[in-house]
Amino acid sequence: MNQAKIAMIGLGVMGKSMVLNLLDRGFNVAGYDINLDNRNRANQEAKSLAKLHGKGLFVTLGSLTQLLASLETPRIIALSVPAGEVVDSVIEELIEAGLEAQDIVIDTGNSLWTDSERRERQYQGKLRFFSTAVSGGEVGARIGPSLMASGDESAWQYVKPFWLAIAAKVDSQGMPVGQFEQGEPCAAYLGPAGAGHYVKMVHNGIEYADMQLICEAYHFMSEVLQLTPVQIGQVFSRWNQGALNSYLMEISAEILQASDPVSGKPFVDVVLDKAEQKGTGLWSSVNALQMGVPAPTIAQAVFARAQSGQKAMRLRAARAFKQQRNHADNIDLETALSNLHDTLFCAKLTVYAQGFDLMKTTSDTEGWALDFANIAKIWRAGCIIRANFLQDITQAYEANPELENLLLAERFIEQIELKSSGWRASTVQAVLHGVPMPAVTSTLSYFDSLCCEVLPANLLQAQRDYFGAHSYSRVDDIEQHRYHLTWSDEKIIQVRV
Template sequence: MTRSNIAMIGLGVMGKSLALNLLDQGFNVTGFDISEAHRERAETEAKQLAQQVGKGGFVKATDLNQVLDSLVKPRVIALSVPAGNIVESVIDDLLEAGLEQDEIVIDTGNSLWTDTEDREQKYQGKLRFFSTAVSGGEVGARTGPALMASGDRQAWNYVQPMWEAIAAKVDSKGLPVGQFEQGEPCAAYLGPAGAGHYVKMVHNGIEYADMQLICEVYHFMSEVLDMPALEIGRVFDTWNQGVLNSYLMEISAEILQTSDPITSKPFVEVVLDKAGQKGTGLWTAVNSLQQGAPAPTIAQAVFARAQSSQKSTRVLGASRLKMHVQPSSGMNKEEALGELHEALYCAKLSVYAQGFDLMKTMSVKEEWDLDFAHIAKIWRAGCIIRAVFLQDITSAYQADPQLENLLFAQRFVEEVHNRSFGWRATVANSALTGVPMPAISSALSYFDSLRCEVLPANLLQAQRDYFGAHSYSRIDEEEVNKYHLTWSADERIQVSV
């Protein structure tokens, strides 16, 4: 009997797709799911692949004992189950079924990175707990995802050939290639337990912001420039041929040019404007606040989704809140489109700068020693935020691994300098015409704050000292020296604290 190289527990959308990808690459896979329907579906699709030369064999397991019996040793088991307690429940069941100390369990779900750290501690000495965050959705998992691995280094050495085989690939120019073509794999070992899921969390935060940026541009084009969805989609198609080339721009162009099969109206116009979220963007925003590493555009993207869910309040506000706005009739359409293009590029770059700065902060705190060039590399294909300018980000960190902020890289200094007027004009036009651009605006404020040598925090700190005696530092003293002013109408006394 030929034994399997790996087992996949959880044959839902992602688990089944990863299993089929492994079969494509010639690995033998055992699949298990508590749902019989999921097991049957996976087996049916695996049988279709088995008719092709060079494909791996599939074993449908009906319980965990059969899973363990079907694997070569040391046994490798990947979990594709919902984040949370179910991960530990499955692992505990595997241990009870006979999993051994030197065998590997890989969490491929969207787990919170701190949970991953806790699990490594919990299972130390019982098994090799490992994690691999997967990005790319169903299509990516099936034909080539971006894989962000972390945990036991020996476990990585063992699974690396499988992970690199199924990962997305890029050519020498950093451009995606087909599933069965040769190229550099978008899979990497990022560090100790938690590092991979943390990087994926920030990836998703950037994803939230990138999606919101595109939506704000669409909104302006629709409301102010009075462009129909089909025309906007065609503009996005054109933009996708240049510096804004990305997966999210590509699918946005396709969505806007798609008709609703029921009404024949533009599909986007029959979709209710209430956006959902699964939490990873929120996790990123909260983490940035906790660490004091500003990621305002990611936070604004989360807020935008929250405000979209307040549909009834917005309907009421639309009827009651009136204000004077600049008429759009006199706006030069081609000029405005050029400005929107520049604003989208600059805001997108600002978002990536925020995300990489957040990762840098946590890398130092957790002693992960993250390789930012490597992270940018594995995001070039397979994942949701894959974009052509990730090659430029890779080059920036290769040239200076200790880069203080991505926006300080010489290439991006020049790019933003050349494009910033369009960014500012777009934000000004959005305010004057009353079309909200919370993400694009916050990205510009982040940039302007970054280049502002003196911020009004001097007044803010004085306010804090006034009402709460919180103390302040002086510009003509060492920062470690703290002072408090006695706030009296008759006498000002500076007291060292």
């Protein structure tokens, strides 16, 4: 074939899917994988694709030297390999194989954003390091992912045609369109090295929280309202037609209405209630703590997965305390479901507010100048957290790029005021009936704290000054003036520090 336009190293699930997507768009692609089975599988699927429409051509090579020789210059090489040391190992092998300073290496894995920053410094002058976080899983990679690119800005001009072509698309209303339909691509250059993977990390933190919120709504309907999985799935299906429309709501409805092919029971009832995690939610929570940004719901979602893993302990505690859960015999079902719908809307919006606040703080610290309207745009399709109201979030940031907190956008203030009574009612019912809703309750506490003119932090800071002489500011003086109170049996003395 003619020289390849782009190469993919790593032909596993994600790498192979992106290759097939590139072929769909007519690009010639070269591939390499240390695993022969992965190479053969990619070759076979590429051949089957060629028989269907005969667009782009694909070839796998037996060495990195051959791979480099097959590419046009500057060479563009995407890596779809496990995050961490493997990325550095492959880059070093490429350098040894003849990679040159103008060549572009793109990390498309789930790398920690600080690793991307370090790699740009480390490989400067040896290659142009670039990163692109990919969201959407296997299906998204195959038919249209959300792509968060960052790194060497000159490299973006070469990478851009590929990513805009394969990305998911939305129409003028922000709604996803089919793979081969025209629309606005969900791919963007976000800034210097690290920015793309950072935004993806926060995306995943929001994803953790959104999943947990949906699971808590399911738990409430099951335990308090005594609905079956199929009934709950049907409710989710209805909700997915309106303001709560999202990919996660859609798949939750499908899961809950499915039967186990082995036992015939509701599928969800045969799945062990121990949730695993890969780490990006944890990274988001740790980063929020490091930056001093309140993101309690993302952290609670991580904690919820951790507590689900304590199955044996939970069984012992359930037997020890014999907690009685009172079913909602006297609760009107439609009212309860309406309240729960509003709860999910408000809680979901609050999670986005936490995530965007975290991105804003880090962007200011790192000097990235992130475009939040653009980020909301590329999350409207392709990614796991795609949802209808990302269009509203996009418009909120377009109207006010300096928006201090998403919940303060005019378009959301009225909606929260209308729906907050349902938010509170569902939370109260959950507490009264002993059904844990840690993510929901944390969103409400976050919202109430945000709206509280005076928090009890005055007492907390007084405590810190009392036992540790950490000093305090006064409400009747400028904040920069600091004081310390000395305590004795005779009198209390304030001193300026």
